[in-house]
Amino acid sequence: MKKLDEKKIIDIFQRKLGNKKFISEDVEKFTLGKTKIIAKTDTMVQSTDIPQKMGLLDAARKSVIACVSDFASKGVKPEYGIISINIPKSISTKEINNIANGFKKACKEYEISIVGGDTNEGKEIVFNVCIFGKSDRIVTRKGSNKGDLIFTTGPFGYTSLGLEILLGNNKKINNLIKKSVKSVINPKPRLDYGLKNKRYFSSSMDSSDGLSTTLNEMSKQSKKKFVINKIPINRDLENYFKKHNRDFNSAIFHGGEEYEFVFTIPSKYRKIIIKNSILLKTPIIEIGYVELGKGVFIQNQNEEFKLKDLGWKHFK
Amino acid sequence: MKKLDEKKIIDIFQRKLGNKKFISEDVEKFTLGKTKIIAKTDTMVQSTDIPQKMGLLDAARKSVIACVSDFASKGVKPEYGIISINIPKSISTKEINNIANGFKKACKEYEISIVGGDTNEGKEIVFNVCIFGKSDRIVTRKGSNKGDLIFTTGPFGYTSLGLEILLGNNKKINNLIKKSVKSVINPKPRLDYGLKNKRYFSSSMDSSDGLSTTLNEMSKQSKKKFVINKIPINRDLENYFKKHNRDFNSAIFHGGEEYEFVFTIPSKYRKIIIKNSILLKTPIIEIGYVELGKGVFIQNQNEEFKLKDLGWKHFK
Numbered sequence: 001m002k003k004l005d006e007k008k009i010i011d012i013f014q015r016k017l018g019n020k021k022f023i024s025e026d027v028e029k030f031t032l033g034k035t036k037i038i039a040k041t042d043t044m045v046q047s048t049d050i051p052q053k054m055g056l057l058d059a060a061r062k063s064v065i066a067c068v069s070d071f072a073s074k075g076v077k078p079e080y081g082i083i084s085i086n087i088p089k090s091i092s093t094k095e096i097n098n099i100a101n102g103f104k105k106a107c108k109e110y111e112i113s114i115v116g117g118d119t120n121e122g123k124e125i126v127f128n129v130c131i132f133g134k135s136d137r138i139v140t141r142k143g144s145n146k147g148d149l150i151f152t153t154g155p156f157g158y159t160s161l162g163l164e165i166l167l168g169n170n171k172k173i174n175n176l177i178k179k180s181v182k183s184v185i186n187p188k189p190r191l192d193y194g195l196k197n198k199r200y201f202s203s204s205m206d207s208s209d210g211l212s213t214t215l216n217e218m219s220k221q222s223k224k225k226f227v228i229n230k231i232p233i234n235r236d237l238e239n240y241f242k243k244h245n246r247d248f249n250s251a252i253f254h255g256g257e258e259y260e261f262v263f264t265i266p267s268k269y270r271k272i273i274i275k276n277s278i279l280l281k282t283p284i285i286e287i288g289y290v291e292l293g294k295g296v297f298i299q300n301q302n303e304e305f306k307l308k309d310l311g312w313k314h315f316k
Numbered sequence: 317m318k319k320l321d322e323k324k325i326i327d328i329f330q331r332k333l334g335n336k337k338f339i340s341e342d343v344e345k346f347t348l349g350k351t352k353i354i355a356k357t358d359t360m361v362q363s364t365d366i367p368q369k370m371g372l373l374d375a376a377r378k379s380v381i382a383c384v385s386d387f388a389s390k391g392v393k394p395e396y397g398i399i400s401i402n403i404p405k406s407i408s409t410k411e412i413n414n415i416a417n418g419f420k421k422a423c424k425e426y427e428i429s430i431v432g433g434d435t436n437e438g439k440e441i442v443f444n445v446c447i448f449g450k451s452d453r454i455v456t457r458k459g460s461n462k463g464d465l466i467f468t469t470g471p472f473g474y475t476s477l478g479l480e481i482l483l484g485n486n487k488k489i490n491n492l493i494k495k496s497v498k499s500v501i502n503p504k505p506r507l508d509y510g511l512k513n514k515r516y517f518s519s520s521m522d523s524s525d526g527l528s529t530t531l532n533e534m535s536k537q538s539k540k541k542f543v544i545n546k547i548p549i550n551r552d553l554e555n556y557f558k559k560h561n562r563d564f565n566s567a568i569f570h571g572g573e574e575y576e577f578v579f580t581i582p583s584k585y586r587k588i589i590i591k592n593s594i595l596l597k598t599p600i601i602e603i604g605y606v607e608l609g610k611g612v613f614i615q616n617q618n619e620e621f622k623l624k625d626l627g628w629k630h631f632k
Contacts, residue, residue, distance in 0.1 A: 009403075009412055009435050016416035017423065017430045028432035030396045032450045033351035039431070041446070043400045045438040080346045084359045084444050087325075096325055100332035107333065114333045115355070116344035119325050122361040128400050128444045130357070134348045 024217065025141060026070040026206050038076045038133045042066040046125040051166040051184070056095055056125070058185040060102025063127035065259060066208065068110050069189035071131065073206040073261035074138040075198025077191070078131040081112045086122030099127075110191055142221035143203040144264040148290040150226060151273070153190040153260040154283055155234040156211050157248060158183035160255030176236050187259040193282040194261065200273055204263035210256035210311020215296045217309075218262060225293030228307065232285040254310040264290055340533065341457060342386040342522050354392045354449045358382040362441040367482040367500070372411055372441075374501040376418025379443035381575060382524065384426050385505035387447065389522040389577035390454040391514025393507070394447040397428045402438030415443075426507060458537035459519040460580040464606040466542060467589070469506040469576040470599055471550040472527050473564060474499035476571030492552050503575040509598040510577065516589050520579035526572035526627020531612045533625075534578060541609030544623065548601040570626040580606055 028039045044050065044063040064081065071078045083103060087096070107114060112131060144150075162180035164170075170177065189206075198204070203222060207214045211232075219226040233252050241248035265273055270286075277284040288299070297304040344355045360366065360379040380397065387394045399419060403412070423430060428447060460466075478496035480486075486493065514520070519538060523530045527548075535542040549568050557564035581589055586602075593600040604615070613620040 008409070012409070012412050013399075013416050013419075013433075013435070016413075016420045028398060030429070030431045030448070032353055032395065032448060033349070035349035035351035035353075037348055037351075037353070037448075039398060041398050041400050041432070041434055041444075043402065043434055043436045043444070045402055045436050047439050048437045079348065082344060082355060082357050082446060083329075084357050086359065086361055086442060093324070093328070096328050097332075100329050103329075104332045113346070115346045116357070117329075118357055118359055119329070120359045120361050121364045122442065123363050123440050124438065126402060126438065126442055128357075128359070130398060130446050132346070132348060132353075 023142070023221070026073050027076065027138065029138070035134050036136055038071070038074070038135050038138065039130060040067040040070045041128065041130040044127040050125070051163065053166045054185050056098040057102040057105070060099045060127060061106040062185070062187065063129050064103060064106035064110070064112065064131070065187055065189060067129050067131045068106070068191055069187070069208055069259040069261070070206045071133060072189040072191040072194040073204045074135070075194040075201070076133045076135045076138060077195055078110055078112050078133050080132045081107065081114045082130045083114055083117035084120070084128040085117070086120045086124070086126040088123060088125065089121055139198050139201045139204045139263070140221070141203055141205045141218050144218060144222040144224055144290045145202055145266070146224065146290055146292050147267060148202050148264040149267050149270060149286055150228070150262065150264050150288040150290065151284050151286050152207065152211070152232045152262050153193055154258065155237070155285065156232045156258055156260070157237050157251040157255060159257045160251035161237065161240070163257070176240055184257065187257070189259045190261065190282045193277065193280050196280065197273055197276055200265050200269040201263045202265060204261055207258050207260050207262050208256055210254050211258070211262070212253040212296070212307050213256070213309050213311025214262050215307065218264070219294065219296050222290070223294065225291040226288060226296040227291055227299050227304070228288040228296065229299040230285065230287045232287050253307060256311050339458070339537070342389050343392065343454065345454070351450050352452055354387070354390070354451050354454065355446060356383040356386045357444065357446040360443040366441070367479065369482045370501050372414040373418040373421070376415045376443055377422040378501070378503065379445050380419060380422035380426070380428065380447070381503055381505060383445050383447045384422070384507060385503070385524055385575040385577070386522045387449060388505040388507040388510040389520045390451070391510040391517070392449045392451045392454060393511055394426055394428050394449050396448045397423065397430045398446045399430060399433035400436070400444040401433070402436045402440070402442040404439060404441065405437055455514050455517045455520045455579070456537070457519055457521045457534050460534060460538040460540055460606045461518055461582070462540065462606055462608050463583060464518050464580040465583050465586060465602055466544070466578065466580050466604040466606065467600050467602050468523065468527070468548045468578050469509055470574065471553070471601065472548045472574055472576070473553050473567040473571060475573045476567035477553065477556070479573070492556055500573065503573070505575045506577065506598045509593070509596050512596065513589055513592055516581050516585040517579045518581060520577055523574050523576050523578050524572055526570050527578070528569040528612070528623050529572070529625050529627030530578050531623065534580070535610065535612050538606070539610065541607040542604060542612040543607055543615050543620070544604040544612065545615040546601065546603045548603050569623060572627050
């Protein structure tokens with residue numbers, strides 16, 4: 001989840017561990033026997049990833065969900081999981097039960113069998129989840145072409161507001177607030193949509209580090225220009241920000257933790273993927289298109305503004 | 317590494333996560349495609365597993381080694397690894413380099429390719445390692461039969477003395493002290509020996525939770541009596557304990573962290589496994605035999621004493 005300044009630290013690990021031609025991808029791949037295995041690990045740390053008002057059941061569930069989200073973006077079905085937890089000595093049986101129920105819930109929702117793990121004593125709660133599946137081919141982050149259309153699997157921005165509410169003292173409860181808090185504590189990656197539509201995707205990436213980070217990474221890896229002509233925000237959230245005289249771009253593009261994904265398709269697949277979005281009740285949003293060039297730009301009337309990568313920049 | 321009271325906590329997780337017929341084993345198994353995958357995860361936590369005098373390079377290396385040790389006991393070759401680390405904000409580049417070098421060292425020694433992982437901010441250092449291999453069959457903990465011979469892959473007890481020295485203020489340096497400290501900071505699981513001899517083993521188990529725990533678990537799973545007629549202690553360590561008027565049984569049987577393994581064989585394989593121990597320079601020690609009955613007993617002259625399971629009992 002919250003990561004250190006990756007540029008520096010990951011560089012050191014990559015150099016030392018000899019992965020020279022490293023291309024950043026949502027999942028890990030390795031072959032054992034004749035099987036191409038896909039794996040994803042994610043760590044949730046109490047002091048940096050779990051707001052105090054978030055229960056342990058939701059936190060444990062979300063630690064699995066974070067991995068599922070990456071599998072969803074690549075169109076790979078998770079099959080097995082290994083869970084390691086650190087818990088402080090002071091933990092209660094009730095809390096252990098909540099944690100176990102959270103893992104159980106996520107595994108039931110996404111049909112994952114837990115095959116093992118370990119339990120350790122530590123100063124703070126840490127959930128480390130690793131999930132496994134198989135796939136002969138995954139959609140990469142780098143495959144988009146000129147003329148492709150860019151989509152997201154859902155609206156953005158609720159998590160930023162939700163986190164603000166969870167971390168603050170807001171006492172007001174209305175539908176928007178409920179929805180925003182729920183987006184943080186109960187995210188639902190669009191696994192079905194990824195599984196059923198990956199054949200149409202030219203590229204894809206999980207968006208949980210923030211939409212601006214995702215779009216910039218996909219643009220960079222594809223060596224193409226991404227033009228965004230529609231902001232994926234719902235009316236209720238837009239009205240909220242306008243009413244409070246606040247700019248919503250930061251929430252939409254730089255918040256992160258949406259656990260949606262971004263994908264590009266050749267325009268000929270527009271009809272079928274929209275049809276599938278209705279069938280699977282996944283509210284996909286067409287946000288722009290791919291051009292020759294580089295960088296990510298937001299098109300507003302006749303002007304273009306460069307969208308910088310300002311997602312999880314970790315350890316400011 | 318150091319684990320909570322497992323009876324209670326693991327029971328909750330097993331009940332919730334639906335693994336009803338759970339049999340404790342050194343490694344996890346699952347099938348993807350046609351490949352039977354073997355996995356092992358281990359977590360090393362700074363506050364409970366890393367003595368202050370142990371460097372981060374050795375600690376990082378050991379976090380991989382702990383997993384390799386389980387693979388060694390089952391005769392499975394590790395091929396890939398995923399590493400997750402938590403590090404506090406205050407960590408230095410030098411420390412990051414030490415950590416990366418420790419992982420690199422272990423991976424080079426045991427020919428493991430790291431395929432990914434993640435880096436997170438946390439209150440204390442945590443290394444979570446998961447390694448992968450494949451095997452159609454593993455040696456279980458439960459396969460021993462009446463008349464089988466019981467062996468360990470090395471002498472026990474050095475780690476207990478080594479840990480005592482690392483945690484204390486001992487200023488004296490002699491060969492035994494060096495050897496004992498080295499046994500803690502630089503354990504070397506007998507992977508080659510496990511790989512080349514597993515066909516002869518009727519059962520086996522990694523001993524890092526303590527020899528008494530290992531023997532009791534193997535006896536219990538096999539529903540056989542284990543009779544120990546030779547204590548796997550080297551002369552130098554035995555002399556040290558005698559000189560200081562200390563009982564060495566606790567160090568030998570209940571210390572743990574040796575990263576050796578215990579195995580049983582039908583007696584007809586005695587010659588070949590001893591021959592292989594010379595070839596592979598692995599000092600195996602025959603410590604007893606398997607009988608009908610239950611429990612683990614130390615045979616001393618004509619008397620037998622029950623050996624209780626007093627290894628890592630976690631969270632006293």
